[in-house]
Amino acid sequence: MTQHPSFPQATETTGNSIKGLNTPMSRRGLLKLSGLSVAAVTGSSVLAGCSTGSGSGSGGGKEITVMISQSPTAPEGQKRILDLMRRKFEAAHPGNTVKFDVVQLGSAVSSAVVNTAATKEGPDIFEIGPNGLPTGAATGVFTPISDSEWSDLGGKDRYLPSMLAVTGKDNTDHVAIPYYASTMAMYYNKKMFADAGVAAAPTTWDDFVETGQKLSDASQGRFGVGEAGAEPSHAWHVIWLLTTQLGGRLISADGRTAQLNTPEVMQAVGFWLDWIAKYKIVNPKDATNSSAQQIQQFVQKQNAMFPCGFTQAISSMPGSPVENEWALAGNPTVPYGQQQLQGGAKPVQSYLGGATWAISKFSKNRDLALGLAKIMGEPDVQQLTWKEVGGLPTTNETFTAHPETREGDWKVIYDAAAGAQATPWSPSFGQVSPLLAAAVKPSFSELAATGTYSADQLKVQLDTANEKLKAALNSEKR
Amino acid sequence: MAPSFALMTVVSYIPLLLAVVISVTALSIFTIGDVWQAGLVGLTNYLDVLNPSGPLSVLGPLRNSVLFTVITTLVAVPLGVAAAVLVNQQFPGRALLRTVMLIPFILPDFVTALIWRLIFQSGTGAADQVLRFLGIGADYNLWLIGPNAFWALTIASVWSAWPFVYIMALAALQAVPAEYYDAAEVDGAGRLRRFWSITLPAIKPTLVLALCLSVINQFNSFTLPFVLLGHPPAEEANVLPVEIYTTSFTANDYGHASAIAVVNLLVLLIPIAYYLKKARSDEN
DSSP: OOOOOOSSOOOOOOOOOOTTOOSOOOHHHHHHHHHHHHHHHHTHHHHGGGSOOOOOOOSSSOEEEEEEEOOSSOHHHHHHHHHHHHHHHHHHSTTOEEEEEEESOHHHHHHHHHHHHHHSOOOSEEEEOGGGHHHHHHHTSBOOOOHHHHHHHTOGGGBOHHHHHTTSGGGOSOOSEEEEEEOEEEEEEHHHHHHTTOOSOOSBHHHHHHHHHHTOBGGGTBOSBOOOTTOTTHHHHHHHHHHHHTTOOSBOTTSOSBOTTSHHHHHHHHHHHHHHHTSOOBOGGGGGOOHHHHHHHHHTTSOSEEEEEEGGGGGGSTTSTTTTTEEEEOOOOBOTTOSSOGGGOOOOOOOOEEEEEEEBTTOSOHHHHHHHHHHHTSHHHHHHHHHHHOOEEOBHHHHHHOGGGGSTHHHHHHHHHHTOOOOOOOTTGGGHHHHHHHHHHHHHHHHHHHSOOOHHHHHHHHHHHHHHHHHHHHHHHO | OHHHHHHHIIIIIHHHHHHHHHTTBOOOTTTTTSGGGSOBOTTHHHHHHHOTTSTTOOHHHHHHHHHHHHHHHHHHHHHHHHHHHHHTSOOTTHHHHHHHHTHHHHSOHHHHHHHHHHHTOTTTSHHHHHHHHHTOSOSSOOOSSSTHHHHHHHHHHHHHHHHHHHHHHHHHHTTSOHHHHHHHHHTTOOHHHHIIIIIHHHHHHHHHHHHHHHHHHHHTOOHHHHHHHOSSOOGGGOOHHHHHHIIIIISOOHHHHHHHHHHHHHHHHHHHHHHHHHHHHHHO
16 A cells, blocks of 8 residues: 655655766866755755646646555556546546646655645645645645535545544644545464464553563564564654553644653653563564565564554565465554553554545646545545555445455454544644654664663653754744 | 856856755745745854754764765775776776776666665675674674664765776876886886875876865765665764755755755865865966
8 A cells, every 4th residue: 555655755856966077177167066066955945846737727628637656565556546537537527637647756745735835836636645734734735625515525424534534633624535544553473373372462562562472482583573663654653652542642732842752752662662672572683674574574474463564564465475374453552551541541553544635725626626536435446446555445435335345354454544543733743753763763773783772862862853843843833 | 158157047056046045044844835924034044053952953964974074085085096006007807897997986876875775784785794704793783773874874985986086096197108107117216106206296186186076075975875874864874965855855944954055065165165275276
């Protein structure tokens, strides 16, 4: 499944290398070079505004443009989905056409939103992850969809409530239309569990540690749990989940205060790192794993489970050595050291990832864009999306027409999505991911090298990350 | 004159001016839609990025960039000169060796980075396998995260940088009349003496130029650290161009990013000024 990025994302750029020079340069040449180098690194943000085309009408009919990032796992399947939508759109709106601008990098969509804010031109629709919506709204490119427009789309009731909730601040002023959902879940190997005498997937983090220890023998180099310590986006997924379950937040509810160094976050990160340092259920070398390596280790039976895995991992299971052994379960929901949730707290398994469609404020064809968005929610399109790229449908009519989309393993995903908690509606939330990744990197490096980590150093790193997030939140005010 | 000035204005001076202007504004993703709302902030952005204890301080990346540049250049220049001297002599297979030496120069930076990323894979990469074969150090080294990331970056950069020096030095060497060496040999000068008294003075102006360009090249290197180490990189290997990228495209804070870029330029003016002074004194 395509992992749609949160907003402030990397845009792949070329460096400003001067390796091509192989002849002596004049003094002026050197000055030109220095001028060019600073221009290359600073001017890009300004010049980038020139790069995106407009989806304005052409010829007799009108053409709308949808910018989408390419599915990394199923590009051919994605083409079939887009083709189906195109045919349906052109049948419903004769004389008008739709152009799907499929870009290779997810970050290109985020960059296009910035370009659109600067130039007032760009695609009619952006396909973007829920975490990118607050920033898009802050730039003014994404604006609330009116009640009459929701009626044209089939009503808000058409959509999975939890997915609709993440498209607007406090579940109001929704700025995008849900397309598909993805969630975090726990992947485990039923056979390895049975061999170790474990009957079911853990539901509390105490059980998780206990199960992990039954499946591990550090002295033999055997570890029950897989980890992806070097995957940049993985850190915030785990830390957000554990912190939320402890009742903490990474940014305050009003979106104004950075909270990356609170006791809850420290406890969450400490527990996570202790999977390696204290409980010995994760191989220290996994601190350098990417998500792909983590999944590869799981399908090669090098470990028996990994939590916080995304829906995209499902596509790696068919045809693998664990084809008939793997299963999905929700992430444990009860914090470590507790036997049950305190004071009626809501169990949280995941936040909601996936994709939404946001219509540009500068679209000249908003009616047509809404027409296409309505088609996007129809059961055949949603079912094909589920089948081809593994995205959980978001329209209730799809679950009725195609109940298989929320049965079996998909029931785990559906339940996690239905009960998912929204991330803070903050334009700066996208910075939480790189900041936390940078903050835990030294600890993982230490763990991989020595098997231990310094809690004091971790606190310093989280303090630094918090200061940077504060600066980002301040820049919103500037 | 006029066309070249017009071209330079468009591709260089205007972007440079824009960068300086943006660096004194609060332009960010929140104001990009209406740049006039960004407002002028004077030198605040510069004070923020140069404040040692501030959250936006770039003094760490600046130190990394300087160290990385100096070490890379100090290793790459002698390597390049030695290689040039070697292949400037006649021996069988010289043409092949000259070609092979150009490979690191020909490869795009991102390919170089991917190659070294594979080499530095912990445990399974060529670096660890060679160390294991030689019985040196641990079987499993963390090259791409933690403190070693700086050295991984430097090693990859040296590999990428020395052929540039080699090409320039070789071009200069080929312009040295063979009679100088013949005369020195007749006078009884040995290889080392001929190198110090003929070769080095002859290629010195080119070498100074190569050194300056190498410094600028390394200091501005973005693709190599970005691809080799991923993003965000280890703190120890976070260099200034990557920090500019982070501030621009992760934080979407164009005011601070431009201030860092201008600081980057000002630091680069040091080798440029040295080169210009040197060139002027040589002319005199």
